[in-house]
Amino acid sequence: MLHQFPAIIVVAPLIASIFIFFFGWRNKQLAFPLAMGGLSVCVVSAAVALDSVLRYGPTQYQLGGWQPPWGIEFRVDHLTAFMLALVSLLGWLAAVYAKKSVEQELPEKISLFWTLYMLLITGLLGIIITGDMFNLFVLLEVASLSGYALVASGRDKAPFASLRYLIIGTIGASFYLIGIGYLYVATGSLNMEDLRMLLPDLYGSRVVQTAFVFIFIGFAIKIALFPLHSWQPDAYTYAPSAVSVIISTAVAKTFVYALIRIIFSVFTLGFIKEILPVFGIICWAAAVAIIIGSIFAINQYNLKRMLAYSSIANVGYIILAVGLAPSSSLGLTPAVMHILNHAVIKGCMFMAACGFIYRYNLWDIRQFAGLGRRMPYTSLAMILAALAMIGMPPGVGFVTKWYLIRAALEARGYVFVAVIFASTLLMIVYFWRVIEIMYIRTEKEAILPGGGGVNEIPASMLVPGLFLGVLSFVFGIVWISGTLHPFLGAINTGFGLGGTP
Amino acid sequence: MEVLLDVLISRVNYWVYIVLMMIGLYGIIAKKNLVKKIIGMNILQTAVILFFISIGAKKNATIPIIEHGHDAAHTAVTATHYINPLPHVLMLTAIVVAVATLGVALTLVIKVHQQYHTLEENEILERIREA
Numbered sequence: 200m201l202h203q204f205p206a207i208i209v210v211a212p213l214i215a216s217i218f219i220f221f222f223g224w225r226n227k228q229l230a231f232p233l234a235m236g237g238l239s240v241c242v243v244s245a246a247v248a249l250d251s252v253l254r255y256g257p258t259q260y261q262l263g264g265w266q267p268p269w270g271i272e273f274r275v276d277h278l279t280a281f282m283l284a285l286v287s288l289l290g291w292l293a294a295v296y297a298k299k300s301v302e303q304e305l306p307e308k309i310s311l312f313w314t315l316y317m318l319l320i321t322g323l324l325g326i327i328i329t330g331d332m333f334n335l336f337v338l339l340e341v342a343s344l345s346g347y348a349l350v351a352s353g354r355d356k357a358p359f360a361s362l363r364y365l366i367i368g369t370i371g372a373s374f375y376l377i378g379i380g381y382l383y384v385a386t387g388s389l390n391m392e393d394l395r396m397l398l399p400d401l402y403g404s405r406v407v408q409t410a411f412v413f414i415f416i417g418f419a420i421k422i423a424l425f426p427l428h429s430w431q432p433d434a435y436t437y438a439p440s441a442v443s444v445i446i447s448t449a450v451a452k453t454f455v456y457a458l459i460r461i462i463f464s465v466f467t468l469g470f471i472k473e474i475l476p477v478f479g480i481i482c483w484a485a486a487v488a489i490i491i492g493s494i495f496a497i498n499q500y501n502l503k504r505m506l507a508y509s510s511i512a513n514v515g516y517i518i519l520a521v522g523l524a525p526s527s528s529l530g531l532t533p534a535v536m537h538i539l540n541h542a543v544i545k546g547c548m549f550m551a552a553c554g555f556i557y558r559y560n561l562w563d564i565r566q567f568a569g570l571g572r573r574m575p576y577t578s579l580a581m582i583l584a585a586l587a588m589i590g591m592p593p594g595v596g597f598v599t600k601w602y603l604i605r606a607a608l609e610a611r612g613y614v615f616v617a618v619i620f621a622s623t624l625l626m627i628v629y630f631w632r633v634i635e636i637m638y639i640r641t642e643k644e645a646i647l648p649g650g651g652g653v654n655e656i657p658a659s660m661l662v663p664g665l666f667l668g669v670l671s672f673v674f675g676i677v678w679i680s681g682t683l684h685p686f687l688g689a690i691n692t693g694f695g696l697g698g699t700p
Numbered sequence: 701m702e703v704l705l706d707v708l709i710s711r712v713n714y715w716v717y718i719v720l721m722m723i724g725l726y727g728i729i730a731k732k733n734l735v736k737k738i739i740g741m742n743i744l745q746t747a748v749i750l751f752f753i754s755i756g757a758k759k760n761a762t763i764p765i766i767e768h769g770h771d772a773a774h775t776a777v778t779a780t781h782y783i784n785p786l787p788h789v790l791m792l793t794a795i796v797v798a799v800a801t802l803g804v805a806l807t808l809v810i811k812v813h814q815q816y817h818t819l820e821e822n823e824i825l826e827r828i829r830e831a
């Protein structure tokens with residue numbers, strides 16, 4: 200039973216989603232327990248995956264017993280296990296958070312919400328674990344389509360924002376499909392491991408190089424890398440609370456992971472170093488994303504929108520780390536760290552921001568006066584995450600920046616060091632504004648309805664947020680202590696990168 | 701001239717796919733009507749599907765069905781006699797994805813129309829700005 204975990208981790212949420220659709224139709228109360236059941240199975244399977252990788256190293260799983268490269272295979276290596284654990288845990292926490300907020304925001308559609316939510320998780324876990332290019336496309340669309348529908352269930356502009364997201368996202372998926380087609384024409388294979396072995400002889404081929412460009416642009420759209428980000432702020436802002444939490448953390452990070460997987464597992468380091476030296480351009484694009492994202496964030500008064508722009512800047516951080524990976528001994532360490540760090544921080548921030556909306560329907564930062572006293576714990580979670588992101592040691596943001604600066608110095612990219620410092624200053628500007636209004640300004644406190652006492656969100660929403668807030672410091676300490684360095688080293692050597700961090 | 705003709709005619713399937721893809725992208729970018737945008741999106745997806753279909757084709761090859769398959773195990777099957785079925789099978793899945801995308805897109809268009817009573821993008825943006 201235990202060695203079937205790669206199949207179980209994808210099938211469990213899928214089956215749960217079907218059950219939720221049929222049973223939830225009759226009884227709405229069943230939807231949430233079923234979803235939690237499915238997600239708990241995912242969390243356990245992810246733990247088994249981590250354990251198996253740590254003990255026996257990378258493993259593979261053949262679906263239906265078909266030998267790769269003909270059959271579809273699931274591959275579990277260190278990075279896969281790491282992402283499986285991250286996404287299933289975030290999915291679980293976001294689900295706990297979602298229960299109350301969905302009951303308030305979408306009272307008629309509870310079971311449909313959970314059906315789509317579980318489909319989204321199925322797609323994400325599938326993207327992470329699959330070892331087949333076309334299978335990845337299908338699961339990418341499973342995740343994206345349920346994502347569009349979930350975003351559209353929000354209020355105000357949500358359907359329009361979701362339609363934009365859908366059209367732009369479909370262009371991205373089509374580009375990825377074209378890239379697969381080119382690779383298939385050149386090699387006749389769709390299996391990632393097989394492609395990795397077949398491609399080196401064909402690196403000179405224009406077809407393969409074009410395939411790389413198509414795939415990169417396709418994913419750049421999906422992860423909202425700077426010039427291709429236009430769908431993202433509206434989608435994050437108008438989506439229902441629980442959806443904002445999950446798409447800003449698990450979904451965004453999974454797509455980044457897929458890009459890393461294809462760059463380093465399919466095309467490998469040799470290709471990007473010798474044949475198509477695009478990483479300079481990627482670094483610059485990421486640097487622009489960091490600065491522009493932060494500047495836009497300063498201009499926003501809508502808290503969710505500000506966080507959305509901040510996400511664009513943070514995706515820039517991850518892509519900058521990916522871009523620096525081939526030219527420094529740290530390899531992918533900063534990128535992998537920031538995938539976790541940003542998921543934890545942004546999850547916490549969106550949980551807090553949506554908590555303010557849940558209780559007082561407050562979107563605008565300028566109306567936050569006195570919130571620090573009315574919702575002390577939610578505000579505390581927000582502040583923990585904000586401090587961690589700005590880079591207060593030992594928060595996770597500090598660790599990311601420390602490693603990124605080290606990588607940039609090693610790669611002699613002094614401009615990127617300046618970019619990281621500048622973005623830190625910009626982050627201080629936009630987060631300080633929130634903290635200042637919440638705690639220090641008191642003159643307009645009377646705006647908040649319902650007396651002067653503490654008026655917190657329900658515990659099921661508060662605890663996940665606070666938990667992530669605390670995690671954002673715990674993980675900082677864990678990263679600094681070096682407990683996980685052998686693990687990070689294993690990820691890097693798996694891709695033929697760098698040495699020990 | 702001959703080289704040009706060769707490039708155009710011998711790879712006509714790629715040209716068709718590129719032209720269709722550009723029409724699709726043009727529709728998405730230039731048209732203001734949301735339904736026309738979605739039609740553009742669908743043309744783009746169809747272009748990719750046709751590209752995949754065309755790469756399976758071979759000269760002088762037939763459909764990949766082995767006659768009397770059950771007792772043909774000892775007669776060798778020559779791959780060049782049959783067109784490559786794999787891209788076609790992949791596209792069955794891609795068509796399903798495209799249909800699902802179209803369905804979600806049209807649903808969203810209906811919701812947008814209920815909300816703003818128009819499908820012209822500029823009018824919708826105007827209404828959003830007014831609100």
